[in-house]
Amino acid sequence: MKALRYLVPLAIFIALVGFFAVGLMRDPREVPSPFIGKPAPGFKLETLHQPEKAFTPDEMKGKVWLLNVWASWCVSCRVEHPLLVEMARNKVVPIVGLNYKDKREDGTRWLAKFGDPYALSAWDIDGRVGIDYGVYGAPETFVIDKQGVIRYKQIGPITRETLDKVLLPLIRKLEG
Amino acid sequence: MRAFLAALLVAFAACAFAQSAEVATPDAAVEERLKRLAEELRCLVCQNQTIADSNAPLALDLRNQIRTQIALGRSDDQIREYMVQRYGDFVLYRPPFKATTAVLWLGPLLLIALGAGIFVGVVRKRRVEENPATLNPKRRAEIEKMLE
Numbered sequence: 001m002k003a004l005r006y007l008v009p010l011a012i013f014i015a016l017v018g019f020f021a022v023g024l025m026r027d028p029r030e031v032p033s034p035f036i037g038k039p040a041p042g043f044k045l046e047t048l049h050q051p052e053k054a055f056t057p058d059e060m061k062g063k064v065w066l067l068n069v070w071a072s073w074c075v076s077c078r079v080e081h082p083l084l085v086e087m088a089r090n091k092v093v094p095i096v097g098l099n100y101k102d103k104r105e106d107g108t109r110w111l112a113k114f115g116d117p118y119a120l121s122a123w124d125i126d127g128r129v130g131i132d133y134g135v136y137g138a139p140e141t142f143v144i145d146k147q148g149v150i151r152y153k154q155i156g157p158i159t160r161e162t163l164d165k166v167l168l169p170l171i172r173k174l175e176g
Numbered sequence: 177m178r179a180f181l182a183a184l185l186v187a188f189a190a191c192a193f194a195q196s197a198e199v200a201t202p203d204a205a206v207e208e209r210l211k212r213l214a215e216e217l218r219c220l221v222c223q224n225q226t227i228a229d230s231n232a233p234l235a236l237d238l239r240n241q242i243r244t245q246i247a248l249g250r251s252d253d254q255i256r257e258y259m260v261q262r263y264g265d266f267v268l269y270r271p272p273f274k275a276t277t278a279v280l281w282l283g284p285l286l287l288i289a290l291g292a293g294i295f296v297g298v299v300r301k302r303r304v305e306e307n308p309a310t311l312n313p314k315r316r317a318e319i320e321k322m323l324e
Contacts, residue, residue, distance in 0.1 A: 028223060034264040101233070127237050134262035136220035136234055 033134060033153040040067070040144050041132040048099045048107050048121035055096070055122045057148060064174045066095045066167075067142040068118070069130065071102045072110035074138040080157035081114050087163075088117035093171055097121030100130050100138050143167065145174045198239065206246050213242055213252060216269050217259055226269065 044056045057067075068084060070077045084095060097118035099107045104123060111121070124130055133142065143152040152170055154162060214228035221232040227239060238259075245255050256268065265271045273281050311319075 031220060031266045032264055034261060127234075131237060131241060131262060134264075136263070 027156075030155050031136075033150075033155075035134060035142070035150045035153060038150055040142065040148050040150050041129075043122070043129045043132065045122040045124055045129060048097070048104060048111075048123045051104075051123075053120075055120060057144070060094070060096065060144065061148055062146050064093050064146060064171055065144050066093055067098055067133075067144060068095055069098045069100050069133070069135050069138045069140040070121075071100045071138050072106040073102065074100075076157045077139045078114065080139055080159070081117070083158050083160065083163055084117040085115045092168070093175075094119040098129060098133075098135075099123050100135065101125065101127045141167075143170055143174070198236065199243065206243060209246055209252070210239060210242050213255055214239055217256075218267050218269055220263055220267065 040057050042057060044054050047053045047055050066087075070081075087093070088095060095118050097120070099121045101124065104125075107121065107123070111118075122129070127135075133140075137155060139157055141154040141158055142150050143154075145151050151174060152166070154167070158167065211228055215226050217227040217238070219225045219227050219230035219232055219235045219238075221234045222230050225232075225235075227235045227242075229235075241258075242255055245258065250258075259267045265277065271277045271280065
């Protein structure tokens, strides 16, 4: 009975430490996305390079593809950019860019400077499509399957680790 | 000092009007509804601010989005639903009660119940110990000896 007096607070303390350990190691910016398992919202936008050409996600039906939200003003987009260029070079999957709230000339200049991994970039000047996709911190990347369903959302830059451990295995599974 | 206070007042006034200045001709009723809605929606860019408070570009876009929806005649519930569809329950400062939020809503009540239970237990135990009628004869004898 006497031991209980010390063991109960100790147990509570250990439980608290456990909660904090899990809670503090999580990234509070990573909010669970309500889009996983839902069809990608439809839209129709001009492409960045060719204003006369429109893009809609329906064109990608039957393919596994990535929708990558980027902008020339987005600093962390530069961090993940080399990985996207590498994916494009290895022809892993088609990557469609969503150029988010950017001036056309700024976007095209940025791609000319850092390389263009995108099959095309849709030009979302007022950020309306971004809102429909629940974008709140570029860069964000959606993995969309052959049926047009969102299977994964990466918030923040893609790193080598997420690419190798999450994105590539998922893409292989969806394509297989 | 007076000049400073005046400057401060002007600055506050500017803040107060800043949001109605987002639209050319603000409609008082719309702005009032917008304010009420936006105060219960979390800005995801600066997570501890509401969409009403935040100066982040996304918060501005979302305020304009709410204005558009009000103009389209959507109800408050429909507008909240619109936000939840895109940003999840996290966007609501008052999350709905469901399986994933049960701990959030019931946790404090459970803790209070637990605390009350412990409190009642301790008080009962003490009352039993202090009641002379329940004192065991041995202890009673000891005390009486001390009092002699």
